[in-house]
Amino acid sequence: MTPLYFLDLAGTFVFAVSGIRAAADKRMDLFGALFLGFITALGGGTLRDMLLGIRPVSWLHDLNYLWTIFAALLFTYTFDHTTERLKKTLFLFDTIGLGVFTVIGVEKALALNIAEPYAVAMGMVSSVVGGITRDTFCGEIPLIFRKEIYATACLLGGTTLILLNDSLNITGMPSYGIVILFVIAIRVVAIKFKLRLPTVTPNAYKNKS
Amino acid sequence: MTPLYFLDLAGTFVFAVSGIRAAADKRMDLFGALFLGFITALGGGTLRDMLLGIRPVSWLHDLNYLWTIFAALLFTYTFDHTTERLKKTLFLFDTIGLGVFTVIGVEKALALNIAEPYAVAMGMVSSVVGGITRDTFCGEIPLIFRKEIYATACLLGGTTLILLNDSLNITGMPSYGIVILFVIAIRVVAIKFKLRLPTVTPNAYKNKS
């Protein structure tokens, strides 16, 4: 059980919690909660594996992912997430998950000789597609398309990983650690200073509204 | 043409009808109806095959699935589904489809050495993903996330299949028959007694609303 694997499960756990909470907001039943938890946590890795042609998709070989999602369900029912301390812990793990999923996605793509820009994209897919699917199933335009430096943190993190490998010859766990810390830093700074990406406003729209 | 194959086509037919009717409700055109019929009937098996890495996806090797969906389109245009007798027949076939798709999904996963809990999940994916996609395309939160013992019937059916195989050494058609009857029984009982899964209400929500 490598540190990356442990962090992967931790990220899976927190992503699942966010899916289960979204299900609760929409008054879904237990099955809906489980399904949405599953898809939020593993949807990104699933699409990444399907795009890369890894088959079957990775989690099908490891029951720990399933148990992690059951644990997330139990946890969500049991604890009061409005507690300020828990909120901060969940945010921290969510951001760690973001970094870990990015690292895993980039590494898997590079191992299959995918060009580096696409490897960065695969890192981002691993991280963000779960949340996008969650929001779509809830009948909402995915949050990530409108708010927050979130996917951008993944793209910058993935690019950093490749730069560390190529230019500084830093690989493996040291590079992963740097990338994860970097992703956390970007998100914390972005939220503190309310940084956002600009909205798309082509010329055609500027004279309207 | 084994009995399971025949039931598979029957399930495909009824699932397609439900997709085409949803398209009609939303005033979609002929193409929308065909597309939604297709996705409702074959979407679950498609995702299952893509997750398991079966390629190309199974129906691409068998044109009978395509003809079945055309037949469903013709049928939906021709018959009056408000007739009480037809409603009951469609419900019966829909439930048979649920059981058949569960059996096929579990068997395909086990044949690829997937762990049993995931095999049960693959059985459920075969059965429910089509309906989830149908509802999402119609701009609605999937019914299955909020109502009815439906996915639960698949999960219990899939688990039963594995128990029959492992503990009682009942395999093949006899076990399939038992599972399909069991799934039908669960659904009929659930609807008669209005059984539902509990809604997700984590502690955090209990003091609100």
Place this chain on the structure above:
Amino acid sequence: MTPLYFLDLAGTFVFAVSGIRAAADKRMDLFGALFLGFITALGGGTLRDMLLGIRPVSWLHDLNYLWTIFAALLFTYTFDHTTERLKKTLFLFDTIGLGVFTVIGVEKALALNIAEPYAVAMGMVSSVVGGITRDTFCGEIPLIFRKEIYATACLLGGTTLILLNDSLNITGMPSYGIVILFVIAIRVVAIKFKLRLPTVTPNAYKNKS
């Protein structure tokens, strides 16, 4: 760089523009625009490849698709699409894209020994799934399910390609050219005469509304 490849990139460009513009309509940010542009342009080919079992999906081997989407982003920000002339050019390229994606989809399926009716379906999937996904992410029922002869043009184009191959022994670029012109002709005629597919109205609905 064959003519078909060049037209493929041109189609990718215009499809990406339509995704980016949809993102702008929904006030998404830069990432949302890039993501939606990507999915609109490459979503159809991606699903086609996943269904056919081509792995990894084709664009992962060719960075030109990525640069094309960046170019579309730059283009959308820079030019005023309300200009009448630009609108017509975009429409033309969109329709060319439709024809090209159809041709590529049919050819890829046939090369894998998929039966001809499914090959035609794969041609259509290549062409229309991107737009369907775009609309779904925008929280709308896909336009294509309700309006316009669009998917129908792909289906007729794909069928024509197969007829040209089988009956007239016309293959390769000559057949592609004919199909693309045919798809353009269908769309232009359909729009000029406001042709639509009939809406689905099963018998059960005729006495209502």
